[in-house]
Amino acid sequence: MNKIYLDNAATTPLSEEVIDAMVSTMKMNFGNPSSTHSFGQEAKILIENVRRQVAEYLHVTPAEIIFTSCGTESNNMIIKSSVEHLGIERIISTPLEHKCVSETILDMKNRKGVEVNYIRPNEKGDIDLNKLEELLKTSDKKTLVSLMHANNEIGNISDIKKIAELCKASNALFHSDTVQTMAHMNLDFSDIMVDFASCSAHKFHGPKGVGFAFIRKATGMKGIITGGPQERSLRAGTENVSGIVGLGKALELSLNHMEEYTNHMQEIKDYAIERLSAVIPDIKFNGRSAEKEKSLYTVLSALLPYKNPLIGLQLDMKGIAISQGSACSSGASKPSMVMMMVLTEDEMDHCTPLRISFSHMTTKAEIDALADALEEISKEFAIEKTNVEHR
Numbered sequence: 001m002n003k004i005y006l007d008n009a010a011t012t013p014l015s016e017e018v019i020d021a022m023v024s025t026m027k028m029n030f031g032n033p034s035s036t037h038s039f040g041q042e043a044k045i046l047i048e049n050v051r052r053q054v055a056e057y058l059h060v061t062p063a064e065i066i067f068t069s070c071g072t073e074s075n076n077m078i079i080k081s082s083v084e085h086l087g088i089e090r091i092i093s094t095p096l097e098h099k100c101v102s103e104t105i106l107d108m109k110n111r112k113g114v115e116v117n118y119i120r121p122n123e124k125g126d127i128d129l130n131k132l133e134e135l136l137k138t139s140d141k142k143t144l145v146s147l148m149h150a151n152n153e154i155g156n157i158s159d160i161k162k163i164a165e166l167c168k169a170s171n172a173l174f175h176s177d178t179v180q181t182m183a184h185m186n187l188d189f190s191d192i193m194v195d196f197a198s199c200s201a202h203k204f205h206g207p208k209g210v211g212f213a214f215i216r217k218a219t220g221m222k223g224i225i226t227g228g229p230q231e232r233s234l235r236a237g238t239e240n241v242s243g244i245v246g247l248g249k250a251l252e253l254s255l256n257h258m259e260e261y262t263n264h265m266q267e268i269k270d271y272a273i274e275r276l277s278a279v280i281p282d283i284k285f286n287g288r289s290a291e292k293e294k295s296l297y298t299v300l301s302a303l304l305p306y307k308n309p310l311i312g313l314q315l316d317m318k319g320i321a322i323s324q325g326s327a328c329s330s331g332a333s334k335p336s337m338v339m340m341m342v343l344t345e346d347e348m349d350h351c352t353p354l355r356i357s358f359s360h361m362t363t364k365a366e367i368d369a370l371a372d373a374l375e376e377i378s379k380e381f382a383i384e385k386t387n388v389e390h391r
Ligand code: PLP
Pocket: 009, 010, 069, 070, 071, 072, 073, 098, 100, 148, 150, 151, 152, 177, 179, 180, 199, 200, 201, 211
């Protein structure tokens, strides 16, 4: 059975070039970058080259890039350190954030007594920026705003340039979880004045276990992992040299092919919307998922017009990997907070969300296979529904 992978928002397959660069580093550059001898210094040079490359991409200085183990660590570091070292007393966020942000904010509330204000999105998953502006004006407490760039479940893109301006006007710090957009979009942080952002290499065909945090220099941020002076003392621990090299190679490939990959994935996404709408006429798309410009081209969040908590498993048995979203009101998976925000209660009870996510490797033939499989499954449900109605 030819397997089809349509879960690229969860993780992406490694590029061959990335694997080659990593293997070569593991073989040839095993030195500890903190060692002063040539083995160490050669490894150190590799890391600094990638740091410069990332800084160039984001239009920032290399000193503002701190390598970490993943997006989760970067977000933890930014939020926890803002509270512990920068005197943050209040955090403004939304229920749409990834768990590594929302749980960390909750932790800061419970353990550090930080005030947390949530902005509830509308049924499209949009955040009202007037509400943010209002909230920013209501308190003198030192505030961190944490709003993601693109949502990993529905793909909604937020206007982080505008949000950064609102934060600046109120002297608030701004953190954006940019894990789903780094290396997928051109990001210029000399124009978009975020204070903190995060990246994870495995979301763009790099390795797992490596990412970085962007920490704007003027913020005076300190690290939360203590030990040696690595990463300018912001993140102690011997660096993952081959991982960082892999991140650099994956970023280079993404940037070199950005236009080609973006056009390809947008075309694939449009095709998926067309094909799925043809085989399941009552299908819906969640949030801004089906709207160009407002949604990330890698993510399509669909809503099937029947309840089938086993759909992920059924598709997997047909060799197709997708993420189920999870608005199930029964079974093992609990509804995700994002789905609870964008679906009605009736939809939660009677429909099934599916997240289909693409890479530059996804083909139209794979979308056809998904459409065929969903058509078959949906017909079974239509027959079952008719039988129940006639009983
Ligand atoms: N933030 C977002 C928006 C994500 O989609 C993910 C991963 O799914 C993360 C953070 C966590 O990244 P990592 O898997 O590198 O910890």
